[in-house]
Amino acid sequence: MNIALIAHDSKKALMVDFTTAYQDILAKHQLYATGTTGQKIMDNTQLNVHRFQSGPLGGDQQIGAAVSENDMDLVIFLRDPLAAMPHEPDVNALIRLCDVYNVPLATNIGTAEVLVRGLEAGFMDWRPNYEHGSLNKDIRANLAHGDIDRD
Ligand SMILES: O=C(CO)COP(=O)(O)O
Numbered sequence: 001m002n003i004a005l006i007a008h009d010s011k012k013a014l015m016v017d018f019t020t021a022y023q024d025i026l027a028k029h030q031l032y033a034t035g036t037t038g039q040k041i042m043d044n045t046q047l048n049v050h051r052f053q054s055g056p057l058g059g060d061q062q063i064g065a066a067v068s069e070n071d072m073d074l075v076i077f078l079r080d081p082l083a084a085m086p087h088e089p090d091v092n093a094l095i096r097l098c099d100v101y102n103v104p105l106a107t108n109i110g111t112a113e114v115l116v117r118g119l120e121a122g123f124m125d126w127r128p129n130y131e132h133g134s135l136n137k138d139i140r141a142n143l144a145h146g147d148i149d150r151d
Pocket residue numbers: 006007008009033034035036037038053054055056059060087091
């Protein structure tokens with residue numbers, strides 16, 4: 001499965017805790033993240049993550065584009081409901097696209113726990129094996145070869 005991991009600044013430590021706790025499950029999947037979130041995950045775990053742009057610089061939109069291409073199977077987005085974001089429209093657009101394409105989306109840690117445990121239990125098997133897009137295939141090939149820039 002292709003899994004997107006995104007966390008606003010106040011939730012980044014929580015995302016690191018989450019990805020550390022569920023590292024064994026997440027390692028079986030292809031992981032994607034917005035720029036800073038992905039860097040923090042890679043700095044603190046052994047997970048390989050393909051990093052898109054930072055959220056305010058278009059990362060949410062890139063992940064939204066992947067959702068619209070059926071290239072994302074699960075989105076975990078630990079958003080901050082108490083802070084105004086300059087890129088609020090991008091955040092809302094990503095959440096909206098998950099609803100458009102029926103992609104399971106967690107916007108808080110409680111739902112994230114349920115989704116990742118459900119993933120491991122096989123609850124994502126309803127999702128057909130989509131032929132992911134060609135851009136995505138390149139990224140997956142890089143992930144498979146460990147060709148990830150961890151800097
Ligand atoms: O702002 C974000 C999502 O809206 C997250 O972006 P970063 O992971 O680059 O901080």
